[in-house]
Amino acid sequence: MSPFVLALQAQAPAAAAVPLQHLAEPENQFVWFLATVVKMLVIFTIYMIGVMMVIWAERRICAFIQDRRGPNRVGPHGLLQSVADGVKNIMKEETYPGQANLPLFILAPAMSFTVALITWAVIPYGAPWHSKWGVIDMAIAPMPIGFLFVLAIGSLGVYGIVLAGWASNNKYSLLGGLRSSAQMISYEIGMGMSTIPVLLLAGNVSLNRIVEQQGGWGLHWNVINCTIAFIIFMIAAFAETNRLPFDLPEAESELIAGYHSEYSAMKFSMFFIAEYANMMTASALMATLFLGGWDIPFTMWDNVAPHTLIKTLLTFGMVWAKILFFVFVFIWIRWTLPRFRYDQLMSLGWKLMLPVALAYIVVVATLTLVLDWVGIHPSDWRFAVTMLVVNLVLVGLLFGVVDRGRLISPAYSRLDKRNLDKLRQVTRDREHLATAGRAGGTGD
Amino acid sequence: MAIGVKVLERPIDQTSYVRATLKGMALTLKHLVSPEKVTVQYPEEKWALSPRWRGTHRMLTTEDGKSKCVACGLCPTVCPANCIKLVPGEDEKGNRYPLVFEIDEFRCIFCGYCQEVCPEEAIHVGRHYENSEYSREGFVYDLERLMSQTHPVCEMWDPADPKGE
Numbered sequence: 001m002s003p004f005v006l007a008l009q010a011q012a013p014a015a016a017a018v019p020l021q022h023l024a025e026p027e028n029q030f031v032w033f034l035a036t037v038v039k040m041l042v043i044f045t046i047y048m049i050g051v052m053m054v055i056w057a058e059r060r061i062c063a064f065i066q067d068r069r070g071p072n073r074v075g076p077h078g079l080l081q082s083v084a085d086g087v088k089n090i091m092k093e094e095t096y097p098g099q100a101n102l103p104l105f106i107l108a109p110a111m112s113f114t115v116a117l118i119t120w121a122v123i124p125y126g127a128p129w130h131s132k133w134g135v136i137d138m139a140i141a142p143m144p145i146g147f148l149f150v151l152a153i154g155s156l157g158v159y160g161i162v163l164a165g166w167a168s169n170n171k172y173s174l175l176g177g178l179r180s181s182a183q184m185i186s187y188e189i190g191m192g193m194s195t196i197p198v199l200l201l202a203g204n205v206s207l208n209r210i211v212e213q214q215g216g217w218g219l220h221w222n223v224i225n226c227t228i229a230f231i232i233f234m235i236a237a238f239a240e241t242n243r244l245p246f247d248l249p250e251a252e253s254e255l256i257a258g259y260h261s262e263y264s265a266m267k268f269s270m271f272f273i274a275e276y277a278n279m280m281t282a283s284a285l286m287a288t289l290f291l292g293g294w295d296i297p298f299t300m301w302d303n304v305a306p307h308t309l310i311k312t313l314l315t316f317g318m319v320w321a322k323i324l325f326f327v328f329v330f331i332w333i334r335w336t337l338p339r340f341r342y343d344q345l346m347s348l349g350w351k352l353m354l355p356v357a358l359a360y361i362v363v364v365a366t367l368t369l370v371l372d373w374v375g376i377h378p379s380d381w382r383f384a385v386t387m388l389v390v391n392l393v394l395v396g397l398l399f400g401v402v403d404r405g406r407l408i409s410p411a412y413s414r415l416d417k418r419n420l421d422k423l424r425q426v427t428r429d430r431e432h433l434a435t436a437g438r439a440g441g442t443g444d
Numbered sequence: 445m446a447i448g449v450k451v452l453e454r455p456i457d458q459t460s461y462v463r464a465t466l467k468g469m470a471l472t473l474k475h476l477v478s479p480e481k482v483t484v485q486y487p488e489e490k491w492a493l494s495p496r497w498r499g500t501h502r503m504l505t506t507e508d509g510k511s512k513c514v515a516c517g518l519c520p521t522v523c524p525a526n527c528i529k530l531v532p533g534e535d536e537k538g539n540r541y542p543l544v545f546e547i548d549e550f551r552c553i554f555c556g557y558c559q560e561v562c563p564e565e566a567i568h569v570g571r572h573y574e575n576s577e578y579s580r581e582g583f584v585y586d587l588e589r590l591m592s593q594t595h596p597v598c599e600m601w602d603p604a605d606p607k608g609e
Contacts, residue, residue, distance in 0.1 A: 065472045069483045332476075336468045399462045 031133040052082040065335045092265035104167035109270035112160025116277035122146040126316035130307040146207035158184040168262035176258025180249035186349035191236035193357035197226040197364035211293030218297030219384040222290040227391035230290045237282035245337040283326030495599045498554045498569040503590035512566035515542045519558035527551035545587040568597035
C-alpha cells in the first residue's frame with residue numbers, strides 16, 4: 001500500500017473527530033418523507049424563480065455594462081420581464097422542421113432542462129436542522145456519492161444539445177451540437193481532475209462531508225487550499241455551461257444559433273432556461289466545493305451545536321449569496337470577453353488545463369503528505385496558511401510565466417515553430433528574389 | 445499553407461490573456477456602476493429638437509382664423525417630392541385662397557423648400573415628428589388639419605447666424 005493511502009487512512013480518525021453531520025435520516029419515515037417533499041417544493045420554486053431573476057439580471061447587467069438601461073418596463077425595474085417573455089413564448093406557434101426527427105426533436109429541450117435541474121438534489125443548501133422530529137438534512141437527497149452523482153448527471157447535459165442538433169436536420173444545428181459535444185467532453189475531464197484535490201482533502205465524495213471539512217472561520221475553504229483547482233474548475237464550468245467565452249455551440253456569427261436554430265416558442269425557452277439553470281448549478285457547485293458551501297465566514301457560530309432553525313435559515317441565505325456572487329461573475333465575464341476560436345478552445349482544454357490539473361493533484365497530495373509527516377493536520381490553521389502561500393506562488397507562476405502568449409494562442413498558433421520558421425524563410429527568400437530581380441532589371 | 449500569406453512577428457512574450465481579461469473586467473465594471481446611460485426613456489423624456497428641425501407641416505393663420513395661404517402655387521412647383529396638391533380659388537373681392545390644399549406626409553421628404561419659397565410665410569415645416577395613423581390615407585393632411593397643428597415651426601436659419609457659420 002502506498003504511503004499516500006496510508007497517510008489518508010491515518011487522517012481518517014482525526015477527520016472523524018470533526019462533528020459528522022450526515023447522520024441517519026429521521027427515524028420516523030413519515031417525517032423523512034414530508035421533509036423531502038417540502039424541500040423539493042421549496043427548492044424547485046426558489047430555483048425556477050431564481051432562473052427568471054437571473055435572466056432579468058443578465059439583461060439588466062449587460063445593459064448597464066453597455067451604458068444602456070435594459071428591461072425596465074414590466075413591473076418595478078422590469079422585474080417581471082421574464083414572466084412577460086414566458087407568457088409570450090407559451091402563446092407562440094410551435095414550428096417543426098419538415099424533415100426533423102420529431103420524437104428526438106421534442107425530447108431534446110426537455111433533456112437539457114431536466115438534467116440541469118437534477119443536480120440540485122444533492123447540493124446541501126443549509127446547515128442540518130436538528131428539529132424535535134429528528135435531524136433534517138438540508139439537501140433534497142443527501143447521497144453519500146454526492147459528487148460522483150453531480151459528475152455523472154453533468155455529463156448527461158451534452159445529450160440535450162447533441163440531440164437537438166441532430167434531430168433538427170439542419171447542418172448548422174448539427175455543427176453546433178458536434179462542437180458542443182467535443183467541448184463538453186474536453187472540459188469535463190479538466191473539471192473532474194480539478195476536483196480531485198478537493199476530494200483528497202475531504203477524504204470523501206459526499207458533498208456534505210466536503211462542506212464540513214471547509215467549516216470554521218473560512219480559512220479552510222478550498223479556494224484557499226486548492227486555488228489552482230478552483231480556477232480550473234471555474235474555467236471548465238464556463239465551458240460546461242456554454243457561456244461566453246466558450247459559447248461556440250451557439251456562435252451566432254458562424255452557426256446562426258447553433259443547436260437551437262430550429263426551435264421556437266416554449267421549446268426554445270426551455271433551452272434558454274436550461275442555460276441559466278446550468279449556470280446556477282455550476283455556481284452552486286463552485287460555492288459548495290470551493291467556497292465552503294453553507295459555511296458563514298469569520299465565525300464559528302454556524303459550525304457548532306445547537307443546530308437551530310435560525311441557523312439553518314441563515315446558512316441557507318449564505319449559500320444563496322455565494323451562488324448569486326458566482327452568477328454575477330458569469331454574467332460579468334460574458335459581457336467582457338469575446339468568443340474563443342475553436343483551436344484555442346481545444347488547446348486550452350487539453351494542452352493546458354488537463355496537465356495543470358493533473359500536476360496540481362500531485363502538488364496537493366505531496367503537500368498534504370509532507371505536512372502530515374510534520375504533524376500538521378488539514379484542520380489546523382497552519383495547514384491553510386502553508387497551502388495559501390504555495391498556491392499564491394503557483395498562481396503567480398501560472399499567470400506570470402505560463403501566460404505569455406501561450407495560454408490563449410495567437411492567430412498563427414496552428415503552425416508549430418518549425419513550420420513557422422520555414423514559412424518566414426520562404427517569405428524572406430521571395431522578397432530577396434524580388435529585390436534581386438528588380439536590381440538586375442530583368443523583371444518580366 | 446497558402447502561398448503569399450504574410451506571417452507577422454508578434455510580441456508573444458509581452459502578451460498576457462489573464463492580465464488583458466482583468467483589465468477588460470475592470471473596464472466593464474466601471475461602466476456597470478457608472479450612472480451615465482445613453483438610453484433616452486422615449487415616451488417619458490424626449491430629445492430636445494434643434495430649432496432647425498424639419499418635421500410635420502403646419503399652416504399658419506391670420507388673426508381672423510383664415511389660412512395665410514394665397515394659393516400662389518409656388519410650393520407645389522418647388523416641391524421635389526410632388527406631395528403638395530393645391531387647387532386655387534378666388535373670392536368676390538379678388539383674393540386668392542386655396543380651395544384644396546393637401547400635403548401627403550408620406551411622400552414628403554421634409555426638405556423645407558415649401559417654407560423657404562412661400563412669400564406669405566404661410567406653410568411651414570414644424571419641430572414635430574410623432575406621426576402615426578391607422579391608414580395611409582390618414583397621412584394626407586388637408587388644410588383644416590394643417591391649420592390646427594400647434595407645434596413650434598422650424599426656423600430655417602438661426603437669426604443670429606443666418607449663413608450657418
